[in-house]
Amino acid sequence: MNxxxxxxxVKDLTMAYGDFVIQRNLNFTIQHGDIFLVMGGSGCGKSTIxxxxxxxxxxAKGQVLYDGINFWEAEPGERDRTMRRFGVMFQRGALWSxxxxxxxxxxSLEQYTDLSPGQIREVVSLKLAMVGLSGFEEFxxxxxxxxxxxxxxxxRAMALDPDILFFDEPxxxxxxxxxxxxxxxxxxLRDSLGSTMxxxxxxxxxxxxxxxNSVFLDPETRTMIASGHPKKLLxxxxxxxxxxxxxxxxxxxxxx
Amino acid sequence: xxxxxxxxEMSFSRPNEDTLLVRLAGNWxxxxxxxxxxxxxxxIDSGPRIQRVAFSTEGLTDWGSGLLTFLIKVIRQxxxxxxxxxxAGLPKGAVKLIALASAVPEEKGSQKEGVRExxxxxxxxxAIAFGRSVVEMLGFIGEATVAFMRLLKGKAxxxxxxxxxxxxxxxxxxxxxxxxxxxxVGLILAFVGAIQLxxxxxxxxxxxxxxxxxxxxxxxxxxxxxxxxxxxxAFAAQLGTMQVNEEIDAxxxxxxxxxxxxxxxxxxxxxxxxxxxxxxxxxxxxxGGLIVGVGMLDLxxxxxxxxxxxxxxxxxxxxxxxxxxxFGVLVALAGCLRGLQCGRSSSAVGDAATSAVVTGxxxxxxxxxxxxxxxxxxxx
Numbered sequence: 001m002n003x004x005x006x007x008x009x010v011k012d013l014t015m016a017y018g019d020f021v022i023q024r025n026l027n028f029t030i031q032h033g034d035i036f037l038v039m040g041g042s043g044c045g046k047s048t049i050x051x052x053x054x055x056x057x058x059x060a061k062g063q064v065l066y067d068g069i070n071f072w073e074a075e076p077g078e079r080d081r082t083m084r085r086f087g088v089m090f091q092r093g094a095l096w097s098x099x100x101x102x103x104x105x106x107x108s109l110e111q112y113t114d115l116s117p118g119q120i121r122e123v124v125s126l127k128l129a130m131v132g133l134s135g136f137e138e139f140x141x142x143x144x145x146x147x148x149x150x151x152x153x154x155x156r157a158m159a160l161d162p163d164i165l166f167f168d169e170p171x172x173x174x175x176x177x178x179x180x181x182x183x184x185x186x187x188x189l190r191d192s193l194g195s196t197m198x199x200x201x202x203x204x205x206x207x208x209x210x211x212x213n214s215v216f217l218d219p220e221t222r223t224m225i226a227s228g229h230p231k232k233l234l235x236x237x238x239x240x241x242x243x244x245x246x247x248x249x250x251x252x253x254x255x256x
Numbered sequence: 257x258x259x260x261x262x263x264x265e266m267s268f269s270r271p272n273e274d275t276l277l278v279r280l281a282g283n284w285x286x287x288x289x290x291x292x293x294x295x296x297x298x299x300i301d302s303g304p305r306i307q308r309v310a311f312s313t314e315g316l317t318d319w320g321s322g323l324l325t326f327l328i329k330v331i332r333q334x335x336x337x338x339x340x341x342x343x344a345g346l347p348k349g350a351v352k353l354i355a356l357a358s359a360v361p362e363e364k365g366s367q368k369e370g371v372r373e374x375x376x377x378x379x380x381x382x383a384i385a386f387g388r389s390v391v392e393m394l395g396f397i398g399e400a401t402v403a404f405m406r407l408l409k410g411k412a413x414x415x416x417x418x419x420x421x422x423x424x425x426x427x428x429x430x431x432x433x434x435x436x437x438x439x440x441v442g443l444i445l446a447f448v449g450a451i452q453l454x455x456x457x458x459x460x461x462x463x464x465x466x467x468x469x470x471x472x473x474x475x476x477x478x479x480x481x482x483x484x485x486x487x488x489x490a491f492a493a494q495l496g497t498m499q500v501n502e503e504i505d506a507x508x509x510x511x512x513x514x515x516x517x518x519x520x521x522x523x524x525x526x527x528x529x530x531x532x533x534x535x536x537x538x539x540x541x542x543x544g545g546l547i548v549g550v551g552m553l554d555l556x557x558x559x560x561x562x563x564x565x566x567x568x569x570x571x572x573x574x575x576x577x578x579x580x581x582x583f584g585v586l587v588a589l590a591g592c593l594r595g596l597q598c599g600r601s602s603s604a605v606g607d608a609a610t611s612a613v614v615t616g617x618x619x620x621x622x623x624x625x626x627x628x629x630x631x632x633x634x635x636x
Contacts, residue, residue: 097601109286119290122325130356135363142601161285161320188356192349193320 006065007032007164007196008053013062015048022048024223026062028215035190035197035210037230040217041245046200047091047168049217053198054088054166055079084112087157091168093149095141095156101128102137105156112160127155132181147174154182158189165189167199171206179203183210204248208234216242264291264322265315268299274307276300278330281315284323291322293329300339309334311345324353396593400523403515407524412516422525426487430533433482438537441478442466442544450553459553463560464567466545472572473579475538477624479530480583484616488591491522492612495595496605504596514596523588530584531577538576571636579627583620590615 008030015022022045030036038046051057053064055071064071066082074082095104105124109115115123121137128134131151141149150173157165167186171179183206189195201207207214207230214233216226218241226233226242234246265281276299284291300306309330316323327350334341343351373381406412449465495518498504504514542564549555594612598604 098603113287115286115290119325122290122329123286123321126321126325126328126357129358129360129362130353132360133363134357134360140601142599142604185356188349188352192347192353 005032007067009065011063013052014060015045015052016060021222023217026224028227030196030198032196033190033194034213035186035199037207037211037214038200039202039207039214041219044217044219046217050166050168050200054086055083085163086166087162088166089153089157089168089170093153095149095152097141100137101139101152104152105159108159127159130185131155147178150174161193162195164196169201170199171203186210266291266295274305276306276309277312278309279312283318284316285318285320286322291326293326293333296330297333306339308340308342310342313345313347319347319350323350327354393593399515400519400589403513403520406516407520412520413512414517414521419521419525422522423529426483426526427529430486434479434533434537435540437478437482438475438540439544441474442470442541443548445469446545446548450548460555460563462545462549462553463563467542467564467568468572470541471538471568471576473624475541476534476576476579476583479533479537479580480587480620481617483530484587484613484620487526488587488612488616489609491591492595492608493605495592496598496608499598500600500605519592522592523585526588527581527584530580534576534580575631582623586619586623587616590619
């Protein structure tokens with residue numbers, strides 16, 4: 001495994017909706033096998049950054065490089081190939097409501113592999129079992145709970161064993177046990193398959209449990225104000241905003 | 257990633273009598289044809305005294321879900337035959353992921369069985385469902401009436417801005433499409449009539465034909481159908497999406513009746529706007545007839561106008577307006593009913609919109625038939 005090599009590089013990235021700048025001048029590098037966290041309070045543009053990384057929203061300025069390939073300036077074919085290396089889990093699952101859970105997970109396998117229907121069924125069962133939903137193949141998304149929908153979203157994202165998995169707020173709305181299970185799954189997939197994980201989150205428990213690198217976005221200055229291992233950030237960062245975030249504001253409250 | 261077909265290799269050996277050693281090598285990622293666990297099964301069956309299966313994976317270059325599904329199947333087959341599977345030779349990550357996948361037992365009874373109901377039972381089911389939907393529809397009409405009564409008493413709770421916004425959406429904004437369709441319908445009626453009437457030299461009666469047809473019923477029917485497709489579907493889609501997003505539940509928890517807050521303003525707006533649109537459609541239809549009359553039949557505009565004026569009475573207008581007010585209620589009811597009945601998924605919103613249009617158009621036609629019969633009996 002080519003560990004410690006830059007997998008995703010973000011250079012001078014600026015995201016904006018029209019004239020309204022969400023985040024500017026972002027620079028960070030995600031190594032192969034990293035569990036990289038995009039942190040920050042609600043509304044700071046975490047999800048927007050993820051949309052730029054996964055090819056859903058073109059940045060206003062700057063570059064996103066995948067193994068050195070400039071994603072947004074690449075040929076459409078090249079870009080498609082790069083996108084097929086991703087798996088993306090959306091905030092609320094984003095399952096296709098007219099398909100069963102099995103069909104949701106199977107779609108990419110049907111489109112991009114030569115597996116037989118029987119083998120696809122086996123892979124789908126495996127993926128659903130990995131997220132703890134064995135036996136729910138024939139259910140429709142509207143028949144299961146929101147937390148379960150999210151887990152199916154994870155199963156769908158990892159259908160093709162992608163090199164990079166993106167998670168948008170994976171543990172929000174999950175019970176503590178499921179949330180912990182999902183964290184374990186993220187760690188396990190990274191350790192076993194060497195996938196790179198990019199996690200957009202503001203759940204402190206997950207941040208310290210899984211992250212080994214991170215970037216902290218600030219909604220006021222609209223740029224990154226810290227980066228690095230979250231535990232190190234907690235110990236070493238002098239920025240009061242970062243500190244407040246990583247301690248749930250408890251230190252500030254105690255001082256008062 | 258172009259997914260390369262897996263270049264996997266698998267070979268078997270028997271280091272001692274009761275052991276089967278499976279040697280796995282190459283690339284075991286998903287992509288191409290996956291290896292079959294049945295090959296292992298065949299090996300086990302060929303040596304009846306095999307008590308355990310072990311793996312050697314030194315030559316394994318890369319692996320993914322392909323290896324995992326293979327291993328899970330082998331383990332399942334072996335456990336059925338009470339053969340021990342040695343996991344020591346497998347990649348550690350694979351063992352962990354298999355453990356993870358089997359950590360939560362399969363939800364028993366959650367597998368849906370595809371039992372096909374017998375024919376008669378299906379007929380019965382749909383008859384019961386039909387009965388239930390009729391009861392639901394009647395209940396909805398009842399609730400709408402109660403809400404309307406509360407409005408008359410000045411107790412209904414809704415926002416005036418919603419009401420005016422809906423008036424704008426289903427009134428002014430519908431004018432372009434109503435103009436186009438009514439003009440063309442008037443034109444078509446005139447054409448069809450002209451061919452027959454010209455045989456008798458009675459082309460002047462094209463004006464009567466178009467005038468009476470448009471004013472009495474066609475204007476109302478055309479606006480009704482346009483509004484069912486345009487506004488009825490929009491109501492259903494909007495309320496359906498609100499249902500999906502739990503917005504309607506949020507209203508209920510505040511003690512606000514969705515019937516008053518959502519249905520009432522829409523229904524009132526449509527009932528007010530439909531007769532106005534109908535009048536406008538009548539005018540456009542007559543204009544369409546005029547274009548044919550003047551352009552093709554050598555009538556003058558004044559002749560055409562006088563003939564139209566002579567043949568339509570105020571009664572016809574009232575009948576037309578009554579039609580359109582009824583259609584307004586029907587389209588709004590169909591749209592809101594289907595919207596509120598919507599399931600909790602995006603495909604259910606599509607179904608709701610479709611069903612609103614179908615219900616709207618069917619009820620428009622049925623209502624027209626009933627009103628026509630009543631008018632006949634009353635002699636108007």
